[in-house]
Amino acid sequence: MAAGDRGHGSGEIKLVAGNSNRALAESIATYLKTPLTKCSVRRFADMEIFVEIQENVRGADVFVIQSTSFPTNDHLMELLIITDALRRSSARRITAVIPYFGYARQDRRASGRTPISAKLVANLITHAGADRVLTLDLHAGQIQGFFDIPTDNLFAAPVMERDIKARMELDKLMVVSPDVGGVVRARALAKRIDAPLAIVDKRRERAGESEVMNVIGDVKGRTCILIDDIIDSGGTLVNAAEALLERGAKDVLAYITHGVLSGGAVARIASSKLRELVITDSIMPTEAVRVAQNIRVISIAPLIGEAIGRTAHEESVSSLFN
Known part of the structure; x- marks a missing residue:
């Protein structure tokens, strides 16, 4: 089924972009023929992040497009706060679309008294309110198991x-x-x-x-x-x-x-x-x-766009691995 021919299924598709990679988010939106949801992500004077979703998302199937790339901590916090804002705005389902998953190289304890930061980040995303995760070429495939929610790891x-x-x-x-x-x-x-x-x-x-x-x-x-x-x-x-x-x-x-x-x-x-x-x-x-x-x-926009479309309509994503 072509991306533009899809209906809205049981809930309207909404695409929300953070500040990490706006150009990719816009390319995905073009592929899906779905405009980006109006969302303000800005900083207070002390650099605290503030998010305001400027459209109704009640009952919607929302996809938050945000790589946790440099500056990693800022972009991760944006993702968490956007997710919380959507959850409190009664979104039906929230999928964190993370083309590049930061902290993935910290997937095990390399020596004593060190963290497994990839697992911590997975917990943060889950507890913020994400219902599922869509990502690309995880550094270690087993990171999928760090999430207690469905996780699709696409391949480039x-x-x-x-x-x-x-x-x-x-x-x-x-x-x-x-x-x-x-x-x-x-x-x-x-x-x-x-x-x-x-x-x-x-x-x-x-x-x-x-x-x-x-x-x-x-x-x-x-x-x-x-x-x-x-x-x-x-x-x-x-x-x-x-x-x-x-x-x-x-x-x-x-x-x-x-x-x-x-x-x-x-x-x-x-x-x-x-x-x-x-x-x-x-x-x-x-x-x-x-x-x-x-x-x-x-560009991986068509790959991620197709995965988003299939996820929204409960279609198979596994064929994209091939």
């Missing part, structure tokens, strides 16, 4: 697959995981485009020595595609690209879902040997990203 792989097939010669490609932990994600994309798989294994032989990049797989003469869920500082990706080229790779590109790109990451990518870094708009691109010559942004 179908969007990346279409982009790769439209732009490249598939018989010369090799998909590469930049570390051992990302092998499952890389293998899934390799299977989709029928390409071989390689792995970059980084290890430190002795304390105080620099990391050695070992490439598992024959990349000679191949166009290598590095695949991962998050790029933050960009150091691992840049080093992996150099290691692949040293071992005879013809070319290196990277497809990453969430472009966190903190600190000097954009400059690091711009001056690297990567032919291109492709990221999604799960996090609103900065001006530096927009003007970078070798960074390109592809």
Whole structure:
């Protein structure tokens, strides 16, 4: 069923956007042919967040679109306060649509006396009044289990697959995981485009020595595609690209879902040997990203828009995983 042909089911669909990624929210609204609900999210003089829903949402099926990206705590608080405002305004159901779920890298206790912040954030979202969660490429799939409400974790792989097939010669490609932990994600994309798989294994032989990049797989003469869920500082990706080229790779590109790109990451990518870094708009691109010559942004608005439409009308979302 086309997005524009859908009725309102048992309750009217309402889309509410926070301030984290207004452009993505507007693209989703365009896809669904549903205008964004009027909502004021502003700050008091002491930077407290104040929210006012400026339309009737009583009995509505409301989707709050808000990535918890930088500044993470501000955007998380916006999400919680918007959710509380909707609950107190008698919304029938509230779905937190979180394209990028901040704190996802704190999904376990790495050492003693440390938090599992991803679980804490899941609890906050649930207790604020969310009835379900829709997110994209969680850093660790088990985070779905941190929520005590239904949680759909979409994958950007179908969007990346279409982009790769439209732009490249598939018989010369090799998909590469930049570390051992990302092998499952890389293998899934390799299977989709029928390409071989390689792995970059980084290890430190002795304390105080620099990391050695070992490439598992024959990349000679191949166009290598590095695949991962998050790029933050960009150091691992840049080093992996150099290691692949040293071992005879013809070319290196990277497809990453969430472009966190903190600190000097954009400059690091711009001056690297990567032919291109492709990221999604799960996090609103900065001006530096927009003007970078070798960074390109592809939109996940149709994917999330379709998932919202199907969720609202109790249709299957699992087919979108394919």
